[in-house]
Amino acid sequence: MAATTEPPYLRIVRDIRRRIAEGDLRPGDRVPSTRQLATEWGVALATATRALTTLSQDGVVRAQPRVGTVVAVPDAAPEPSRSRRRATPNPTQSTEPELTRERVVRAAIAIADAEGLEALSMRGVAARLGVATMSPYRYVNSKDELTLLMADAAYGEQGYPEPPPAGWRARLELGARTLWRLHQRHPWLAQLSPLTRPLPLPNLMVHGEWVLAALDGLGLDPATMLDLNILIYSLVQGLAANLEREAQARAATGISEEEWIDGQAPAIDALASSGSHPTYVKILDSFARTGYDLDLDRLFETGLRALLDGFAALVQERAGQRPGSAG
Template sequence: MAAPYQEIAAEIRRLIAVGELRPGGRVPSTRALVRDYGIAMATATKVLTTLQQEGVVHARPGVGTVVGPAPRPAGSPVVSGVLSKEQVVRSAIRIADEEGLAALSMRRVATELGVSTMALYRYVGGKDALVLQMVDTAIGDFPPPAQRPGSWRAGIEAAARQQWSAYRAHLWLASAVSIGRPQVLPNLLPHTDAVLRAVAGFGAGADTAMYAAVTVFGYVRGVALNLETEAQAEQDTGMTADEWADHQAGRLATLVVDQDLAGFRALGMPGGFEFDFDLDQLFEFGLGIVLDGLAVKLQRLRAPLR
């Protein structure tokens, strides 16, 4: 008896064969497979991974998984008997960018590079070690500015925005870094150091300085965790966040009236209230609030003792 993932993969192959799924057309996402077939996310991922390895489908950035073999990306490594750590890590990053971190495996990277799975271990160790190197490489492409900023606030803003850009470029990255048990990585430490340098002139103690750095880092990462979720939701529903909000407007208006939600009423709900949801704007708005609060804390450190 075939495993569930094999049965679902066979059904997708059939749909392609009979023309219901055409070349370049989107195939169901992992979330859609979970919903439609009642399977676990790991099983859904295995379905698409199997089809990708067979060359039946491929991941297209910003679109999802589509019918047809993947074109070789421009500038992708061509292995001719010699492999490098950089090739392995960059290939893994490309897979995670296009298919998500759940699709990443040593076997998947080996297939991408055209080598045996065992050949990878001498360069990057196991998968956990590979993910750490992916994080270090990805964040390393977005270093804090080398030039000393004009103010403490400008320094933190610059570092935070570089982090945000890294998360924007690699939607899997936010879920791969940790706040409670931060990874000690060469390219990650300068981002923490940027905040420590920014608050050093206020005479902050070690605890205050580190909590400031963790708070900023945690805020940026917290908002960034929504980037991948939103991209996946847009693929699954075919609606942007604003379109989804418009679709929910009637239900929201009903709940505002039924529950007599005074805060919403003050904004003009139900009726004329409009809200354009944008994660980039949310990031900037929240960063300003975080730094306003930090400014109050730092100024207190400078205030004379009574």
């Protein structure tokens, strides 16, 4: 009787377990992404996804949003049972867990959160769910449709209080910070569509309605109200896009942002010593001891404050052009 060839995904599983056991990968360390595993082992993305899914189901690794898949703590990584290791799916038996559209969408969101939108595929979703490759197609027609469902679900994770806070500025602050938190939780949202092609999503409209309702009654014309709504969204989207890009760059190069900056030191020094950028040099010198930490949360708050100050000036200007005053 011929020996059974071990499936490729199990070889990947065994190798990662070995690296963890030997200390090459420690708790909290990022394991190779699905794309890296697919390249390293010469397998399809779905095979790499199945390997990570198997390790996740066994408690060996866990998905960490904005980081990727990391090694779990030792006591959460039990060796799979002997019966489980030997189990082989029987195509004649219906052992597939019950699916719903919500389960498919949530599995896809988990992949995008951990690995980025580029790593998302229908095969990968099926592998994560442990079902046949074509099973998700019973609930969504395509990856494009799935992506829209993911975005709508993500935007629906947070809503707004009733009654709303008093004052248009407090409402806009809450709306902007709510969108920012959602984009931090799901950085891939910023990659979906340019501002010129808005997505007609019910749950995204909830956030737009909140902002527009805050601006209503301030004497602004409809075009200006929409412009201000877009400016708030663009602040969130523009900053959040860097979360996903940094994760992609780290996965592709294996280099952290700190290591990348260190590698640019010669080029930065050359610019500084050219004598053509005195203000730039003065700013750099002020951070000689403490360094500069590019904090996206701080940038968001600074940008939001500047935007709302500008809105306030515009509201005051419009209030001066009509009877009464803006609230």
